[in-house]
Amino acid sequence: xxxxxxxxxxxxxxxxxxxxxxxxxxxxxxxxxxxxxxxxxxxxxxxxxxxxxxxxxxxxxxxxxxxxxxxxxxxxxxxxxxxxxxxxxxxxxxxxxxxxxxxxxxxxxxxxxxxxxxxxxxxxxxxxxxxxxxxxxxxxxxxxxxxxxxxxxxxxxxxxxxxxxxxxxxxxxxxxxxxxxxxxxxxxxxxxxxxxxxxxxxxxxxxxxxxxxxxxxxxxxxxxxxxxxxxxxxxxxxxxxxxxxxxxxxxxxxxxxxxxxxxxxxxxxxxxxxxxxxxxxxxxxxxxxxxxxxxxxxxxxxxxxxxxxxxxxxxxxxxxxxxxxxxxxxxxxxxxxxxxxxxxxxxxxxxxxxxxxxxxxxxxxxxxxxxxxxxxxxxxxxxxxxxxxxxxxxxxxxxxxxx
Amino acid sequence: xxxxxxxxxxxxxxxxxxxxxxxxxxxxxxxxxxxxxxxxxxxxxxxxxxxxxxxxxxxxxxxxxxxxxxxxxxxxxxxxxxxxxxxxxxxxxxxxxxxxxxxxxxxxxxxxxxxxxxxxxxxxxxxxxxxxxxxxxxx
Ligand SMILES: [Zn+2]
Numbered sequence: 001x002x003x004x005x006x007x008x009x010x011x012x013x014x015x016x017x018x019x020x021x022x023x024x025x026x027x028x029x030x031x032x033x034x035x036x037x038x039x040x041x042x043x044x045x046x047x048x049x050x051x052x053x054x055x056x057x058x059x060x061x062x063x064x065x066x067x068x069x070x071x072x073x074x075x076x077x078x079x080x081x082x083x084x085x086x087x088x089x090x091x092x093x094x095x096x097x098x099x100x101x102x103x104x105x106x107x108x109x110x111x112x113x114x115x116x117x118x119x120x121x122x123x124x125x126x127x128x129x130x131x132x133x134x135x136x137x138x139x140x141x142x143x144x145x146x147x148x149x150x151x152x153x154x155x156x157x158x159x160x161x162x163x164x165x166x167x168x169x170x171x172x173x174x175x176x177x178x179x180x181x182x183x184x185x186x187x188x189x190x191x192x193x194x195x196x197x198x199x200x201x202x203x204x205x206x207x208x209x210x211x212x213x214x215x216x217x218x219x220x221x222x223x224x225x226x227x228x229x230x231x232x233x234x235x236x237x238x239x240x241x242x243x244x245x246x247x248x249x250x251x252x253x254x255x256x257x258x259x260x261x262x263x264x265x266x267x268x269x270x271x272x273x274x275x276x277x278x279x280x281x282x283x284x285x286x287x288x289x290x291x292x293x294x295x296x297x298x299x300x301x302x303x304x305x306x307x308x309x310x311x312x313x314x315x316x317x318x319x320x321x322x323x324x325x326x327x328x329x330x331x332x333x334x335x336x337x338x339x340x341x342x343x344x345x346x347x348x349x350x351x352x353x354x355x356x357x358x359x360x361x362x363x364x365x366x367x368x369x370x371x372x373x374x375x376x377x378x379x380x381x382x383x384x385x386x387x388x389x390x391x392x393x394x395x396x397x398x399x400x401x402x403x
Numbered sequence: 404x405x406x407x408x409x410x411x412x413x414x415x416x417x418x419x420x421x422x423x424x425x426x427x428x429x430x431x432x433x434x435x436x437x438x439x440x441x442x443x444x445x446x447x448x449x450x451x452x453x454x455x456x457x458x459x460x461x462x463x464x465x466x467x468x469x470x471x472x473x474x475x476x477x478x479x480x481x482x483x484x485x486x487x488x489x490x491x492x493x494x495x496x497x498x499x500x501x502x503x504x505x506x507x508x509x510x511x512x513x514x515x516x517x518x519x520x521x522x523x524x525x526x527x528x529x530x531x532x533x534x535x536x537x538x539x540x541x542x
Contacts (some may be wrong), residue, residue: 027472157476167469216471
């Protein structure tokens with residue numbers, strides 16, 4: 001399928017003017033609304049932008065803070081665009097894409113994209129399954145919907161589902177668990193430079209070997225952290241961004257897509273017995289994304305790849321076209337994803353096993369810092385950054401570049 | 404049985420699958436128009452969008468497409484079973500199912516193993532479709 005020949009009014013027609021993050025940490029003891037407000041106010045402060053001129057709010061699947069709550073808490077009297085995008089961590093980058101669509105199409109001028117999380121292990125905050133602790137442990141004794149096809153077999157958490165994908169990839173392509181471990185080590189090295197990171201002590205491949213197995217082949221240090229925090233991004237018009245203090249970071253393109261394989265565990269491998277291009281959403285997204293931006297994967301200087309588990313990185317590298325199918329593991333093993341010497345440093349903030357897990361939303365500020373030239377693992381001369389959502393979900397991605 | 408052992412609470416589209424399992428028969432929806440099997444149960448055929456489907460017996464044999472061995476954290480009802488396996492089985496008719504493989508040591512699990520369904524009665528109302536190795540790999 002080729003990219004449709006339509007007039008693209010979105011690519012290059014919005015810019016990120018501000019980024020805001022709370023502290024990321026375990027059991028912060030604060031509500032998600034409180035965390036969201038802090039991140040939003042911080043994003044506006046970073047941009048030198050009056051909070052009350054925000055006129056759009058976007059979020060993604062399973063966000064527990066309502067648009068209404070934000071409007072009331074921050075006194076936003078001019079809100080004219082509110083929307084959410086799918087799906088789980090798949091929306092981590094496309095939430096910025098959604099903001100870009102709103103701004104570029106003139107439905108709003110200055111849109112906040114945000115994620116707030118209160119998900120520390122054992123946290124008791126909130127009544128929703130997605131608040132406080134592990135949602136799969138709250139599914140109960142009577143399981144309906146998709147859960148009925150795997151909970152009765154003791155398969156419940158995202159770790160379990162991704163372990164099944166990882167093993168399939170290993171069997172088909174010879175990918176090794178150590179290659180996932182190599183990405184884990186690289187990200188923890190990146191995190192050791194980042195004062196915001198929860199895990200600032202670097203690890204070795206030996207440490208990875210000695211880490212406890214969670215779901216073979218996924219070890220503890222391959223997993224995203226369970227923590228609290230919030231992230232917010234301010235997207236505005238290129239014209240307005242140019243008048244603000246930070247160097248504008250242009251949204252070069254956004255794209256969304258869904259493949260036949262996604263979160264419903266029982267539906268894995270529905271239409272194919274291999275990881276061909278139909279399987280995950282990434283390849284479909286990438287085709288549109290690079291066509292819209294007028295560039296190729298070779299033009300990308302740095303990537304922030306959704307990494308609920310490190311095994312998502314090689315799959316994403318393949319699906320987004322940085323290497324061939326089955327070559328993601330060897331690419332990591334070669335050091336390509338490790339800063340500063342790798343050709344494509346990935347998750348230079350330390351990623352979800354190093355900096356923290358805000359359901360992928362914290363990858364966006366890192367890509368912005370890379371384009372601004374202010375990362376703690378700065379890629380020299382970075383001009384184009386890729387941010388992706390979860391490879392296993394209906395998802396999206398954005399390409400960011402200099403204004 | 405652990406008091407918190409998860410039990411299916413199927414909706415109307417899904418209930419026949421579990422009712423056939425209770426009778427120790429593996430049946431899947433098969434499109435009445437184009438013949439495509441589907442699992443898990445859904446209201447429409449993903450190949451042709453037809454709503455017409457028959458609950459059709461399948462052979463119950465297949466191949467291990469993937470596996471994992473699970474350690475804590477797991478659901479509390481499974482805590483005393485760790486480490487235990489989970490598999491994705493591709494049935495010979497095409498669809499894939501998540502299940503467990505019985506009678507195999509964790510270190511002997513392999514992608515490509517031939518397996519056949521076996522029904523384990525959880526109680527009078529509910530049987531779980533699990534698998535055992537067949538042929539040369541049988542324990
Ligand atoms: Zn059909």
